[in-house]
Amino acid sequence: MSVADIFEVEIEDIYRYRLSYGGQSAYFHGLQNKILTASRCTGCGFVWVPLRPICSKCYEPAEAFALSGKGEVLTSVLLPQVPQHLEHVGMPFATALVRPDGADTCIKAFVAAGPDGLPKGTRVQAKYLPEIRTIADFYFVPESLG
Amino acid sequence: MKVGIVGVGLIPWRVRYADKTYSELALDVTKAALADARLSPSDVDHVVWGLSDLMVAWVRQCCPSTTMQDYIGMAGKSSVHVSAGAVTGAMSVRQGMVEILSGMSDVTLVVGSGKGMDLWDPQQNKRSSAFLKAIMLDLDTNWEVPVEPLAAANFGFAVQAHIDRYGAPTEEQMAKVSVKNHGNALTNPLAQSGMKLSVDEVMNSRRIAGPIKMFDCCLYSEGAAALILASEDRAREICDDPIWIEGAGASNLRSYMPDFDQLGRLACQQQSAQRAYAMAGVTDPLKQLDFIETHDLLSGVELMSYAELGLCEPGQGGRLIDEGFTERSGPMPVNPSGGMMGCGHVAGCSGISRVGEIVQQLRGRAGGTQVPINKGRAIFSAIGGPGISQSCTIVLGKS
Numbered sequence: 001m002s003v004a005d006i007f008e009v010e011i012e013d014i015y016r017y018r019l020s021y022g023g024q025s026a027y028f029h030g031l032q033n034k035i036l037t038a039s040r041c042t043g044c045g046f047v048w049v050p051l052r053p054i055c056s057k058c059y060e061p062a063e064a065f066a067l068s069g070k071g072e073v074l075t076s077v078l079l080p081q082v083p084q085h086l087e088h089v090g091m092p093f094a095t096a097l098v099r100p101d102g103a104d105t106c107i108k109a110f111v112a113a114g115p116d117g118l119p120k121g122t123r124v125q126a127k128y129l130p131e132i133r134t135i136a137d138f139y140f141v142p143e144s145l146g
Numbered sequence: 147m148k149v150g151i152v153g154v155g156l157i158p159w160r161v162r163y164a165d166k167t168y169s170e171l172a173l174d175v176t177k178a179a180l181a182d183a184r185l186s187p188s189d190v191d192h193v194v195w196g197l198s199d200l201m202v203a204w205v206r207q208c209c210p211s212t213t214m215q216d217y218i219g220m221a222g223k224s225s226v227h228v229s230a231g232a233v234t235g236a237m238s239v240r241q242g243m244v245e246i247l248s249g250m251s252d253v254t255l256v257v258g259s260g261k262g263m264d265l266w267d268p269q270q271n272k273r274s275s276a277f278l279k280a281i282m283l284d285l286d287t288n289w290e291v292p293v294e295p296l297a298a299a300n301f302g303f304a305v306q307a308h309i310d311r312y313g314a315p316t317e318e319q320m321a322k323v324s325v326k327n328h329g330n331a332l333t334n335p336l337a338q339s340g341m342k343l344s345v346d347e348v349m350n351s352r353r354i355a356g357p358i359k360m361f362d363c364c365l366y367s368e369g370a371a372a373l374i375l376a377s378e379d380r381a382r383e384i385c386d387d388p389i390w391i392e393g394a395g396a397s398n399l400r401s402y403m404p405d406f407d408q409l410g411r412l413a414c415q416q417q418s419a420q421r422a423y424a425m426a427g428v429t430d431p432l433k434q435l436d437f438i439e440t441h442d443l444l445s446g447v448e449l450m451s452y453a454e455l456g457l458c459e460p461g462q463g464g465r466l467i468d469e470g471f472t473e474r475s476g477p478m479p480v481n482p483s484g485g486m487m488g489c490g491h492v493a494g495c496s497g498i499s500r501v502g503e504i505v506q507q508l509r510g511r512a513g514g515t516q517v518p519i520n521k522g523r524a525i526f527s528a529i530g531g532p533g534i535s536q537s538c539t540i541v542l543g544k545s
Contacts, residue, residue: 001165003164005165006164006165008164010266010268011206013206021288024288049403050289074307074310074406074409075303075306075307075310075409075410076306076356077299077302077303077306077355077356077358078355078356079295079299079355080353080354080355081295083295094356095293095294095295095299095303095355097303097307097404097409099406105403106403106404106406107289107403108289108290108293108294108303108402108403109293110293120310134288134292135288135289135292135293136292136293
């Protein structure tokens, strides 16, 4: 079959969402109020971030509580381009696994990198954008630069 | 009872098959697999479809297996659709094995096709950017995608965490994997991107994220693959040289928030390999396997897999590539086909294709990619999914 024989058309499908975060909505309400929120299982004591209303390990209820917003970088990948909505910060950025203080889990987040990059173990502090829509709307900066 | 593979249908990997729909690609490989087994469609009891859930974005089709079943001449037979990200193909083979071991079928067709380059990005006047955006849907859309601008960054996490934990591999060692796999693909007529690369060329290719550069990444392709699986008695009737599925293991771990002790490891792959090895009676892979095909999503991921598959201790993968241990001419060839970097990859059928390549190797029909077969056994190990949290390993053997 030659290229000329191929019948090709341009089609556009657009889906829009009013997305519910369901039982994890409290996490985003917390971010909107500049608070990183966890949940502690009433059965086994495991601390979930992002919060889960029911513990996935023992199925007991987990109660929400506020964290300090501080944490530690477990590993990171420096990005070749700063995400557009974070350009105002004026620093290079990585996407990183961060263990919030007090959590038994880690989260993925944007983290501003210092002059030496973003080594494992870097202490970081959460910062929040005025409008929270997704987890990209809060980020961490090294405590030393914060 | 054992399950044998008696037919293989493979077609070349391409960037795009503009002249074929995904159903036509599936038909081509189904016909080829049936011809290889000297069977007709009426001999097939059941169809396992290995189709990525990304088909929704790629070709605007949510239940592709139901529309494709008739097109490949299998209307009226039972079928099941398996979807597990990049692990789809391996899980489809495992499901085909389960179908036969359950006694529900004697002959099962395992078939998949993948077609993502119909996507179009009018802003950039390109297909690739639209495709790369779509594959992000394989990650967790609430807890990963917003903070991971690139799929390579998702897999780059695992590599960087491995470097943080073990101090290796170096970027040069990762580059050697790319050189090896692109080089292996040069003699594979099915390969999309056989190239004679130098370490410097890989090192100087465009940096994607962290330690990852363009030539460290696997390809995105269009393609299809099919296998005919049969029960032990039926397999012996069909051909003289069935290749047996000796073991299959799978694992699915926590994805976007990995356990701390698993950082820098591919724990799901270790689990899937151990389960497959246990089923097959493999206690020392270095002594019992002829070669390995594994998912080289990134060059660093292949090096991490060496430990998870039992070739070395964690952190020692770079040493193996330095020593030439996994070259096609080495003691344990890894990805002699060219892998996903040199040969091709699309979530869905690439795992079926890799198993097909192994069958051809064990039969001694692999042509330019043939490796010496002394032990009569090889494995395929697939990894993928959000956070590289899912794996399936298949052990294949001649006896």
